Amino acid sequence: MxxxxxxxxxxxxxxxxxxxxxxxxxxxxxxxxxxxxxxxxxxxxxxxxxxxxxxxxxxxxxxxxxxxxxxxxxxxxxxxxxxxxxxxxxxxxxxxxxxxxxxxxxxxxxxxxxxxxxxxxxxxxxxxxxxxxxxxxxxxxxxxxxxxxxxxxxxxxxxxxxxxxxxxxxxxxxxxxxxxxxxxxxxxxxxxxxxxxxxxxxxxxxxxRGRIEYLITVYGRTSHGSCPQNGINAIYKAIPVIEKIKNEVIPNLPKDPDGEVEPASISLNIIECSPGALSIVPDQCYLSFDRRTMIGETEDSAMKILQKVLDDIAAEDPQFKADIQVKPCIDTCYTGEVMNGYKFTExxxxxxxxxxxxxxxxxxxxxxxxxxxxxxxxxxxxxxxxxxxxxxxxxxxxxxxxxxxxxxxxxxxxxxxxxxxxxxxxxxxxxxxxxxxxxxxxx
Missing domain, CATH: 3.40.630.10 (Zn peptidases)
Known part of the structure; x- marks a missing residue:
């Protein structure tokens, strides 16, 4: 034509x-x-x-x-x-x-x-x-x-x-x-x-690749910073999570069978704690992960890999408690409209x-x-x-x-x-x- x-x-x-x-x-x-x-x-x-x-x-x-x-x-x-x-x-x-x-x-x-x-x-x-x-x-x-x-x-x-x-x-x-x-x-x-x-x-x-942001929250118990033995430091409890993901999860993430797209990955990009005061042992530690996914992986299948890490640690440590979620996303547009969703990309x-x-x-x-x-x-x-x-x-x-x-x-x-x-x-x-x-x- x-x-x-x-x-x-x-x-x-x-x-x-x-x-x-x-x-x-x-x-x-x-x-x-x-x-x-x-x-x-x-x-x-x-x-x-x-x-x-x-x-x-x-x-x-x-x-x-x-x-x-x-x-x-x-x-x-x-x-x-x-x-x-x-x-x-x-x-x-x-x-x-x-x-x-x-x-x-x-x-x-x-x-x-x-x-x-x-x-x-x-x-x-x-x-x-x-x-x-x-x-x-x-x-x-x-x-x-x-x-x-x-x-x-x-x-x-x-x-x-x-x-x-x-x-x-x-x-x-x-x-x-x-x-x-x-x-x-x-x-x-x-x-x-x-x-x-x-x-x-x-x-x-x-x-x-796809992209998912996961938030893992590790729980502890507050105490005065001068008596840390009276609390459960959520940051310390989060350390095994980080180590297991680094040493066990990352080496076994899937790859593109055609070798065209980069392999799946996971990156710990944000660590925060609460209450976040110098004199208080933190009772919550937040770990934000950037997970890049392959075709065929879903939010649930990728989450199960991280959930297993939490379950394995909990089986060894009776004081360990944590949960995981896809991070929510609330965007306010310049028109005033609000878009509620999740940090997820296919x-x-x-x-x-x-x-x-x-x-x-x-x-x-x-x-x-x-x-x-x-x-x-x-x-x-x-x-x-x-x-x-x-x-x-x-x-x-x-x-x-x-x-x-x-x-x-x-x-x-x-x-x-x-x-x-x-x-x-x-x-x-x-x-x-x-x-x-x-x-x-x-x-």
């Missing part, structure tokens, strides 16, 4: 729009949008899509933004997804002279796409440049490419849908979950496949021979980009579309994973131009697929 001339036009238009896209990304970086405080960023995104000529722009009660370019002909709906929140910048002194909210552009040393060499290239700096404010630019301006093509007589097949979502970083993928479970049915919206803007260095990313994979993956690969080849594949180390909102709903999902982005959540947060501007073209090409090639080809993921 779309010939070589049209794909050549995509590259030309991406080059023309690059500077406007960079300026837009700079505005996003200069706008702080910590989880729950995304409104100013959402306002900018809404205004930009309206100015570009999107056919429909709206937001839902949770603050998620939805922009749609309606197809000229019947076809699939491809959803492009980026989260609007970002993590805190941390100690500004670690940013080596860059303002986390500056959006500065300069020539600096940066990894190439394969991380095999360093290059002196132009980059844009600031919190979110790699996770994922540049991604909003790639995706929204990919829509602008499609609008330019339409103006030149190209018929678009199917709907292009951009979604900017709240509360990805807070752990429950709340914005995307509520949007798909509530907003889409209420508005009669649906989608056939999703493209995530999370960092992929211009490769197609095909999956990631694992997922899409096969290289899935029709959608093959279409994405064909699209990149059509515009002269190398086709490479990868898998994320971290979790993303793709867990909802692919892991929960089993919709065909891939990641494609010009951002680079190694800079996310670091004080070296940046994005190469040459990758911005390529990502613009790649996202637009993916939409066109996916539009040539029949709806029946968007088969549910099987893993």
């Amino acid at each position: 779309y010939d070589e001339k049209i794909y050549s036009m995509i590259n030309e238009i991406a080059k023309d729009l690059k500077d406007d896209c960079i300026k837009f990304i700079q505005r996003l970086i200069k706008t702080p949008s910590i989880s729950g405080d995304e409104q100013k960023l959402a306002d900018i995104i809404v205004a930009e899509m309206e100015a570009l000529g999107y056919d429909d722009v709206s937001r839902d009660k949770y603050g998620n933004v939805i922009g749609i370019i309606k197809g000229d002909e019947e076809g699939p709906t491809i959803m492009y997804n980026s989260h609007m929140d970002h993590v805190a910048p941390g100690d500004v002194a670690n940013w080596e002279g860059y303002d986390p909210y500056g959006g500065k552009i300069d020539i600096c040393e940066c990894d190439n796409a394969d991380r095999t060499a360093k290059e002196m290239v132009e980059c844009i700096h600031g919190r979110g440049a790699s996770d994922v404010k540049s991604g909003h630019g790639f995706q929204i301006y990919a829509g602008a490419i499609l609008l330019k093509l339409r103006q030149q007589g190209v018929k678009l097949r199917g709907d292009f849908m951009y979604t900017g979502v709240v509360h990805e970083e807070s752990g429950q993928n709340g914005g995307t979950r509520r949007m798909l479970a509530e907003t889409f049915p209420e508005r009669g919206l649906d989608f056939d496949a999703m493209v995530s803007s999370e960092a992929t260095s211009l490769s197609l990313y095909l999956g990631h 694992a997922w994979k899409i096969k290289k021979d899935h029709p959608f993956t093959k279409a994405c690969a064909k699209a990149l080849a059509q515009i002269g980009q190398p086709v490479k594949y990868g898998y994320w180390s971290f979790a993303t909102d793709a867990a909802v579309t692919a892991g929960h709903y089993r919709k065909p999902t891939i990641g494609y982005s010009g951002m680079q994973e190694q800079f996310a959540h670091t004080p070296f947060d940046k994005c190469r501007t040459d990758f911005i131009e390529k990502a613009l073209a790649g996202n637009a090409a993916i939409f066109l090639t996916a539009g040539e697929m029949e709806k029946e080809a968007f088969t549910p993921l099987d893993f």
Whole structure:
């Protein structure tokens, strides 16, 4: 349906729009949008899509933004997804002279796409440049490419849908979950496949591990700090838990049988105690674990492994008492809506021979980009579309994973131009697929 001339036009238009896209990304970086405080960023995104000529722009009660370019002909709906929140910048002194909210552009040393060499290239700096404010630019301006093509007589097949979502970083993928479970049915919206803007260095990313946060509470009994023998110190009682998990659980966690996704892992990241006063022996010790899961593991199956640790210790120590739960998550949106959930994200994979993956690969080849594949180390909102709903999902982005959540947060501007073209090409090639080809993921 779309010939070589049209794909050549995509590259030309991406080059023309690059500077406007960079300026837009700079505005996003200069706008702080910590989880729950995304409104100013959402306002900018809404205004930009309206100015570009999107056919429909709206937001839902949770603050998620939805922009749609309606197809000229019947076809699939491809959803492009980026989260609007970002993590805190941390100690500004670690940013080596860059303002986390500056959006500065300069020539600096940066990894190439394969991380095999360093290059002196132009980059844009600031919190979110790699996770994922540049991604909003790639995706929204990919829509602008499609609008330019339409103006030149190209018929678009199917709907292009951009979604900017709240509360990805807070752990429950709340914005995307509520949007798909509530907003889409209420508005009669649906989608056939999703493209995530999370960092992929211009490769197609095909999956990631799941993530669960577990809270183990170990109990003791208070006493005066001057007479510790009169109490049961919950911190001391927690030490065997830590040791058993480190020495017995971690070495035996499952691995991906295909060797594609990183092995399962567990990390003790937070230790707290209560009452937390110097003169009081603590009667509760809280251990927060970050557990990365394989496909096939569930909250219950992963929890049973840790529960066995607690049961084994209790069998040896009559004073030992502890329990475990998936950590709850309560997110308050900038609209005032509250999302109650749990710190849980599904694992997922899409096969290289899935029709959608093959279409994405064909699209990149059509515009002269190398086709490479990868898998994320971290979790993303793709867990909802692919892991929960089993919709065909891939990641494609010009951002680079190694800079996310670091004080070296940046994005190469040459990758911005390529990502613009790649996202637009993916939409066109996916539009040539029949709806029946968007088969549910099987893993």
